Amino acid sequence: MPPLPARRNWRVGRRVRHFDSRANPVRAAGDGAAARNDQVDSRVVGKKAQGLYEALLTEALALELRELPPELVAELRKLRPDEAADRLALHVARALRRSIDGVSHTARVKTGVALVRALLERIGTELGVEGDDTGDPTDAAIRNSTGEPTADLTADLTLDAQADAEPGAATGAVAEVDYASSIPARRRAEFAGDLAADRPVVEANVLTALLARGPDGRPRELAAPLIPLLDTTLLTNAPDEPRVGQQIAAELDSADRIDVVMAFVRRSGLRPLLPALRRATSSGRRVRVLTTTYTGSTELAALEELVGLGAEVRVSYDTSSTRLHAKSWLFHRESGMSTAYIGSSNLTHSAMVTGLEWNVRVSGARNPDVVEKLAAVFEGYWQGGDFRAFERSEFEACRAAADAAAGNSQGGAHSAHALQLSPIELRLEPFQERLLEEIELERERGHHRNLLVAATGTGKTVMAAVDYARLRAAASRTDASNAHPRADASTAIPRGEADNGLQRPDASHATSRAAPSTALHRARLLFVAHRRELLEQSRATFRHALRDASFGELWVGGEHPTEFEHVFASIQSLNHAQLEHLPPTHFDVVIVDEFHHAAAKSYERLLAHVRPRELLGLTATPERADGLSILEHFD
Template sequence: ERRLETDGLVHERVSLSPDTASEPLARYVYRFASSLLSSVKGKDKERIAKQVELTNQFLQWLSGPDGAAEEDQVTAERLLQVHRQGDARLGTGQVQRPSIPLRHSDLIVNGPKDLRVGREIQHELASADRVDVLVSFVKWSGFVELRDALRAFSDRHGGAPPLRVLTTTYMGATDHEALDALIELGADVRVNYDTRRTRLHAKAWLFHRETGFSTGVIGSSNLSYAALRDGCEWNVRLSNVDNPAILKKFEATFEQYWDEAAFEPYDRERFIKVLAARRSSQLDALAAVVRLHPYPHQTAVLQALEAERLNGHNKNLVVAATGTGKTVMAALDYKALCKRLGGRPSLLFVAHRREILTKSQATYRAALGDGNFGELLTGSDKPLVGRHVFASIQSLHGRRLEDLAPDAYDVVVVDEFHHSEAATYTALLNHLDPRILLGLTATPERTDGQSILHWFGHRVAAESRLWDALDQGLLVPFQYFGVDDKTDLSQVDFRAGRYSVASLEKVYTADEHRARHVLRALSERVRNPAEMRALGFCVSVKHAAFMAAFFNRHGLPAVSVTGDTPTAAREAAVKQLAAGELCAIFTVDVFNEGVDIPSVDTVLFLRPTESATLYLQQLGRGLRLHEDKSCLTVLDFIGRANRSFRFDRRFRALMGGGTRAEVSKAVEDGFPRLPSGCSIQLEEEAQRSVLENIKRTLSNWSALAEDLVEDWPLATFLERADVDLRELYLTRRSFSQLRQQRGFVQDVADNAITRALPRTVHVDDEDRLSHWRWWLDQARPPKPDPTDPRQVMFFALLGQSRRKLDELGDFFDELWSDPVLMSELRQLFALLDDRRRKPTYVLPGLPFQVHATYSRDEVSAGLVEVRKGKLLRTQGGVFKCDRHRCDVLFVTLEKDEKDFTPTTLYNDYPMSQRRFHWESQGNTRLESSTGQRYRNPPDGWRILLFARQAKKDERGETMPYLFLGPVRCVSATGERPIQIVWELEREMPAAWFNEVKIAAA
């Protein structure tokens, strides 16, 4: 530290975390001990003996009073290899060892004087117990190169080798003969059958060894002769001894890929058909052999729809960003309804174009595995049966609609539901009365200001974020640049949540200064502006015309397209842009939705957009996949904003959600967590403007009070002020106290209950909320019963954990004597009840709902674990509850918020939605009573798994746990600690898995 100060370097300190301190301390000890041991003097044998003696003395001291076990003592010999009888090569008595020692890592470059990766893989196979392979493609030439080593590996395992291979059909590069040969050897092969795109560019081998000396090869080599032998390839050979965290991460990521629906068991006939269809560009044939599986974000939507219907909401709106697969979700939802309702419920699917109808019909057929499902009803198509109909809205009017019985269809699906306020849609929706109504839209906010939510009880059932589609590779990634445009909007008129259009227009068209800045930014960020296909979103018709004229004067062909532009001229402009005859179209809210130009590769935000939904719609115009673009370039021109403008809304939209605090942190940190391939960069001045704007309103009690212009109910305030519920309670004060500040109520309590309100917003199951809401609606409190787990959970949730349980009655009396606080709790719990969007499931014998969320105190309360009259406050990651015959496991996935800590990150993690990898306490052995109970629990004994992402949430509050439910052990290896793979009784919620999984989508 003194040397750093002498050199004039600034340093930063952070306290060690109890979860991760062992790693940096051990590294320091290693460096110190290595230096000390190397300084020992003497002849070779004497020197080695002294080094061994010093090492054993240190181990004895470090092990404490009992000393180190004899097997932990070191000797002057180094273990060279361990193998089973019969594994050795004929006549040698030895197993072929890798050229690189098993305890070391190295770089292999296939150079003339270097190792060849193919030969090293052969050597690694000779001593591996299990092998996992991940490659983009497998060539016959590569298989032949490794065939003898693979056959020997197979023979050692009796023809059933633990060899797993993940590969793809991308570009048609994989040879089916190579996969056939791997299958013949006994390998388990899974393939991603999407030939058009792949997210799998990794090439890696993992060689598991039960001795702990596992190794991996990660680099550039696919399974081809050139890559293995003489290609200009770089690969890193990693050892579990010196790089355990990387191999743990490899193993965890591979397991998650292996369980993804996108990777399916190899089917020779199907594989050949897929490649043949790709080579002949037969897209229909390709669709016929590519099976329909939900992506995780689609599964989350399906689960939300299930929950809504279980709660009695049968008219539901799904808001899904462009490219997230709305029709796929609708088709899979119908498949689930078939199972739930029995048979094939009658179906009416409505859209406004025949092209959409034919694609939708094909999607439903793929989902149901029925190539004859459904009939078309359009101007030229008439159904014969009419039970499952894909109809154009134009065909459903007049006499045909009048003759249709309101209950003729069990299920009605309306695509592009934002058109519902048009007369034809309104007439249809008013006429029909289906059992199930499903609306699909990417555009819940109409540009004409009319709401569509009244058809759905003013609620959105589920949303599929743009983020999800990007993460799954369904859209091209974006490169976002926030550019300081040197304008000052701080004094521009801002009313009713938006800038004055006339005032903005005056600023932007007064001279060419800003327009020149736009051109300069394009020249710096776009490879060749003359070849770009850009959409520029402007503030007004005059602004759009101004920008088009400016671009034309500077040699970039452009036009302006507005609501006044004739349809023919608008369509011509779109064609010219797609053909490359135009570089840019400048518009005002015309291309927000409904116009598909996949070749658009640049989006210019030339106005401050107040609506996050509108912002995403405009961004989405450039995110469609297209063969000529690898990403979308986004230039957002940011000036100094009016104090009332909300920058957090657009960045919250880009990030896929979050509070203002989370957005502020992301802006400061450079947006470290974005979908794969995406980036957000803010110029220094733009970043400063954004941060000042966000922090001005961040947890600002006075600003919240200003937003409460009337004595609104809680839900109304959150909607009108556009404040997140968690954000309100981020202030650690109550809504009632906010009302008091505005003079709407008097004498609001400030006590343990009000201070506990921020810790209630996680409650998300019908069981707790229905009981508590019923109590709060009664004039008198329930009769106190310290043995009733729901009463005790209510007691704990509202900040009473430190009180004795015999004070339960006093607590009820205190609460019921405060009508203001009672009113807030009623409103809060009603809001939480209305926001429930995932199904939860009863756990017999306990008051917990699987997939509901609980604080640690609530878990103790639910078990009614009492010590000395008070609730037991459990510590550590495990708790044995004899009373209810269960072990409760508390898991925090991110052990340390301060640093990225790879050594602990991969101890506990979800391997798939059904399997969870967990590490026991450090002193647990396989044969101990605890280890045996985990592996083979007695009859009636349950292992209950609670998990959370981190210790603290963005508010600094202790993060609650998601109850993943009962689990059973499917494998247990090692000891002190034991590595256990749990199988869940129920798949974990898709949205949570998607959030916490390690692997990219």
């Protein structure tokens, strides 16, 4: 072992206050995954990044610390008995994974099993526990010529890994395999060096920080999180543990970058974090925040305060079913000790302090895949077009629109509180565009009864709204001379129909399938769903797609339409109505949400009566549990 580095810039025995997450059974979640990425080895320290660490002091790390520049101070502490089992096992797991990953792919399974067996046998020997080694043909693969178990990477092991690869090899035969030959030649020297470097120093010290010196030469302290950096744990705001707000505040000072995804941001939740956030931005550390206007909970004053501190804020104005509802914090640390919080707590006082909230604190060293995915998804949101840089005027306009929509949901199309539209237009994802292109192609082929099947949450209502808007836009570009009056003597026309510019088949076609036509200048619409909430959400989506704040009337509960031009109706209200008074061809476009219900009698009555020019069904599950078919309604 090399001599320990000179201690001119070491500090040993630093007191660190920690919340003991070992009492929580979730703390060790993902221990196996932690072995996948050695984030605290000498390569990280070799970059001499300032910050917090929880790195077992190995021989290689000790050499790195010996070469520290004078402006950095390494803080060490003794490995505690209560953490020894977890920390040492995690260290061995990382070394074992690197060893198995380094051998050739074909020999990896047998080699890995042999190494694990050798390791366990050695543990038994050291503890004075003899294992049962009778009759196992692989025993020769894990013992050397003296009969002692070995994990030496340069030893010759006898494995039967080649038996499957060599034709004619006897089943169960043990072939002599040079274990070292399974390691690529260019990696053997590295392997030997890695294993030696990974040996913990005898003193069992832990590197806790690399600190910069202040003008007076003293190290500038960094507040450590209440939860050890290596621990993944569940926080519930229980009486015997720190509140999630305290945990978040304790992470801020040691983070090199801070990314936040938060559905709701309010001043009450932000206020306790302001001093730490101000220290972060004033020292040049980047703070990025993604939030939403959903339900109007995010406060303008809170976002302005964040921007005033120097944080970058982007806002999603999407109020559809695909809106963002996530809550997470990501604390990037150049030391490799990044951490994240993912859970239910919005940035409000109740959620951060008093609420019954569940949040998982994830260690990037123990669960690297989770933290890496979180970082990648955040970056995708940040770079995508759904979030826009915060501007007061835009935020106020969208909040006003949301407030008006809430007031308008209980009124008809002529509510005194007309919807003020968001400046954000609906945009389709590529897969949504492809689906609408397929529907348009079917219409060009003469098929005007189509079923749109897409998984839950993929925006079927958005696609239907955009499709309807395109039908109307295409009709508005046609020559007005192609439009003909729809009224005729034999058909009862509701008020306002005769002069709306729509084409109407004559009486002889009143009960037949509607002729194909795209001349839908105003396109009377019937949108059918089975709940008020769905109808209100769908009407709001159509209003935004059409850029028409007064579009659509509700026909649900005790609410009735007055114009019957664009109706969002519940199937229950339609069934209670006297459909014989509604001309079958009155509605040009009929859209039925959750069309898999259509085989039910309530839907059958409606579908047997109406004769729209365009019928569009929306469903995620075209097969009904009772086996009844809905396909008869489509071309």
